[in-house]
Amino acid sequence: MPSSRQVVLVWLLLAGFVLPCAGADVPSPEAHLGYRPGADFHLAAWPAVVDYFREVDEASDRVLVRNLGESTEGRPYIVAVVSSSETIKDLPKYQQFQRRLSHPGLTATTETPDPVAESKPVVVITCSIHSTETASTLMAMELLHELASKDDPATRAILDSTILLLVPSANPDGVDKVAHWYERSKGHPWEGSGLPELYHKYAGHDTNRDWFMLNLKETRLLTQLLYQEWMPTILYDVHQMGSRGARLFVPPFYDPINPNLDARIHQSIFMIGAHMAGDLAAAGKQGVLTNAMYDNWWNGGNRTTPQRHNIVAVLTEAASVRMASPIFLERGDLSGGSRGFRDHAPTVNFVDPWPGGWWRLRDIVDYELICARSILTLAASYRQTFQTNLQAMARNATRKGENEPPFAWVVPRNQRDPGTASELVRILHASGIEVRRATQPFQADGVSYEAGAWILPAAQPYRSHLKDMMERQVYPSRFTAGGVPETPYDVAGWTLPLQMGVQVSAVGTRFSADSEPLERIELIQGQRSGESAPKYFALGNQANDDFVVVNALLDAGVIVKVNEASGHLSFPADAQAEAVLSRVLPTVSSQLIGHANDPSPKLSRELRRGRIGVYQPWDSSMDEGWTRLVLEKFRIPYTTLHNAEIRAGGLKERIETLVIASIEPRTLSQGYSEGQTEPKYVGGLGPEGAAALRAFVEAGGTLVCLENSCDYAITEFALPVVNVLKGVKSSRFYAPGSIVRVTRTGTSSLTRGVSSELSAYFDHSLAFDVPENVQRPGKVGLRYAGKNLLESGWLLGPEVIQGKAALVEFNIGPGRVVLFGFPPQHRGQPHGTFRLLFNSFYREEDPSGQPPK
Incomplete structure (x- = not known):
């Protein structure tokens, strides 16, 4: 359906009115804000950004701004569609071209225009998903103005040959939070730092880790735009990194690469990175790094998940300032020290080091603006190449699914947890995966399935994403020259059925089944x-x-x-x-x-379920945010408690259970130091908080500690248990974000309703030795499997934790302390272990008056 603005434009043309030139009366960001984007000590709050985009929409026939929906906290999530005025008037036609290129199996007639010849590459640029990485939202305002107002040959080429979907922030809430905090921080020792809350209500920095799980509203909105509405050709995700390394990272990425990606994705990434680096060099920009740090293995990011959808997706990472405050770096302050970037000397992938000096927000805007225009210019110049590749990758994926096993994955409806099974299918469908429902019983690989089973055929354009979600990852063992495991970027394994505890069968032989395509996935009803x-x-x-x-x-x-x-x-x-x-x-x-x-x-x-408290440190924790999200998703009420509320004591009068997410012991005990943030947010639990927690448990309360916070509880409660991984070198044991097998031990209220074996997410997690011949022995609910421990990812030295305790509870008087060695709610993904956390909120009481279990 055309927008109201499109209807008005058509009416004006029919009435004989002449539209103004695109550049006339287009307001500049500087006129709107009162300062140039990137000026020292200035950040734009989200309403100012939205107002500017809408002003440009009103002034220019090259721009159409859409509100995709609301963010988590109710702010508008907008995208600007930018192209020539002729293209803007006919957007549905170009959307249809993209659909036919990305899904070549769609019916076409001999009269249907060739989509490669007639289409334009659709380029998505997403900004400020990490809101303390402040420059790109400001860059987006300047880019929008240039494309809406300029008529030089380079700009005309971009407008005439591409369609830009410009997202000024993928996290609008964070833009506001950071801008307001920065204003408060200016002139203080903590200027540009010390934010006492997550810059996304639940995810913080993990906003860029949700792209296959779709827990967050922001992720779902952009996912809808990408895979249901536009099916773009290229995506550019704009980021910042630490201050003391390179000034800017551009692709290509570092090894290893994911084997499910089409070779055209990797080669196109090389092409884009080389073009960016060349344009930056031509502009005299120094300190550009390539082929280092950031690998192309993991799935779940705003550049990596689109790559599994045949979208050439890249990121850049610019050196940061202190939000908007400039920094000064001597040559000796600059260093490397990461994969592919060992020091700050000239190399083939770091040809022109930056010598040091002042580094400003405006510098970042300039570098990012060059990269944005570079990618648009390249897309315009190689329009047919990119569009041909988009079509070819989709055809190749479908052909592989037709000729190579597995040919499909089948998800039966009859599961231990049918709701979670339907949720897994719903997530995949929302990511553009074709799902079919069996209308009759059928057999595949000799296994009988009932009607209603979900069938996920491999022969589809987004096969790479489906395969990457359903199969077990085998991360290649990689070590430094010194024999130390080389740290992957983010995680090594993420297999969705294992994390969610859903039975799924990969079909290795061809089969037939009466089935129907599903337009939407209806969740199983009670x-x-x-x-x-x-x-x-x-x-x-x-x-x-x-x-x-x-x-x-x-x-x-x-x-x-x-x-x-x-x-x-x-x-x-x-x-x-x-x-x-x-x-x-x-x-x-x-x-x-x-x-x-x-x-x-x-x-x-x-x-019995008493009142639940969740501890929230001022030195914010993403794991705490994900904990809140999971509780809210399953309608479990809780109260948030900060340091002062715990230090005050009397906890048992207010709550029965306190959850402490995976937070380092030092952060728990000390928090922010003096000068790192506003005085009222300084400090942690301290001795008073530790005493209050002991009193809480001794009065009958339950303290639930997840992963890293377990070490804090072990020390403060003098628990007779040892974290066997404490102090162990990575050359002996290493497990970076992988999935392992755990087994149920005996009977425990903590393991009610779980199977004898299940999968747990393990990311530099903990394992326990629990002595039995002590005064207060712990009760072990789960142990890491004694053999075949690794299920997906990478695990070095499994013997170190095989058979060790993974879930333990200690009774202290009428209360108890529960220790989770792994994070059962990690990023809202492992639905298969949510139950373990939920079980810890309940006590089982004998009606005759026996003590609770």
Whole structure:
């Protein structure tokens, strides 16, 4: 549907009005802001950015600004479509060309124009996904003005031969948070630093780690634009890095490369990087680094996930300033020290080092503006090459899926957690993956599947992404010259079915099945079965959604019992329960069974869930943010507690469970130091906080520690347990972001509803030795597998943790401390271990008055 502005333009033309020249009356960013973008000590808040983009939209027929939706905290998420005025008037035609290029199997007639000949490369530029990397939003304002107002040959070539989708920030909330904090910080020792909150409500820096999981609203909005609406040719993600290395990194990337990517992606990245580097050199810009630090292995970033969708996606990383405050660096302050960049001397990938001096926000804007125009100029000059490659990659992916195993992946509906299975399929579908539903029972690889099973055919244009999500990663062992493991960029393994605990079968032989394509994935809805007029209901207590039902029941005062033998839950089918079920059951996947009698008259205990607190340090923690997101997703209420609220004591009067996310012990105890932030945010828990936590547990509270915070609890509570990885060198044991197998040990309320074996995410995590012959022995709920430990990624020295404890609880009086050696809620991805965290919020009480479990 055309926008109202497009309709107005058509009306004006039909009425005989002459549109003004594009450059006339286009406001400059400097006139709008009152300073030039990149000026020292100036950042633009998000409303000023949005207002400027809309002003340019009104003034120029080359620009059309769209609001894609709202950010997490309700700010507009905008994109500017920029091209020639003729193209802007006919955007649906060019969208259709992109669709046909990216999905060549779509029906075409002999009269249909050749999309390669008629289309224009669609280039997406995304800015400031990391909001303390402040320059690119300002660069976007200047780029928009240049393209909307200039008529020089270089600008005309870009407008006539490309379509730009310019996203001034992929995290609008963060732009505001950082701009306002920077104003507060100016003139203080912490100027340009010390932000006491995440610059995204949940993810902070991990906004750029969500591109296959789609937990965040911002990710979902851009994903819709990329894979459902525009199917672009090229994506440029603009970033900043530390201050003391190169002035700018441009592609190509460092080894290793992901084997699922088409060779055209890698070669096109070389081409783009070389063009950027050449344009930067021509402009006299020094300190440009290539082929270092950033590899092309992992999936989940705003440049890496699009590459699996046949989009040539790149990033640049500029040296940072202190938000908008300039810095001065002597030559001796500059260093290398990372993969492919060992020192600050001239090399083949670092030909012209920057000599030092003042480095300003405007310098970053200049470098990034050169790169943005460079990529647009290249796309215009090699229009047909890029568009031909887009079509060829899609055809090649489909052909491989037709001729090479696996030919498909099948996701049965009958799962331990059917809601999570449907969520996995929904995520893939939202990422552009074709999903089919079996309309009849069928067989594949000799296995029988019921009607309703989801089929994910490999023969589709986005096969690279599907394969990369479903298969197990085997990261190549890489070491430095000194024998130390070479650190991958981000993670080594991410296999989605393993993380989510979903049964999926790869089909290695050709098969046939009656099926239908799905336009949308309907999440499995809760159902009732069994007695038509039950006296009791039973809940399997295996699905994550079951916690939504249980919490609603407990909040309504319904007595819920757990069977100690089976782990199943039961509750009376009375009016109170019915009121809850009629409201909640349609929104979840839980399956209820009605019974004429109490299904657990014996061996049962009452389930209790007290008030939950989540500790939030002022030295902000992304893991804490993800913890909040997961709790909110499953409607688990909590209260956020800061240092002062814990140091004040009396915690047991306010909460029953306190969760401390994966936070380093030093940060927990000390927090920000004097001069690093505003005085009211200085400090950590300190001795008073540690004493308050001990008093809380001794009064009957539950302290849940995730990953790194376990070391803090071990010390402060003098727990008889040893983190066997503490102080171990990486040459002996190394596991960078991988998936490992864990096994259930004995019976524990912490492992209710989980299978005997499950997958856990392990990222420089912990493993425990738990002595048995001590006064307060810990109860082990999970151990790392004794053999076949690694499931996806890279693991050096598995024998160091094989058989060691992964989940332990210690009873201290009526209270307890729970230690998770791994992060069960990591980035909102491992749905298969969410249940373990949720279980820790509940106590099981014997109705006869026995102490809680």
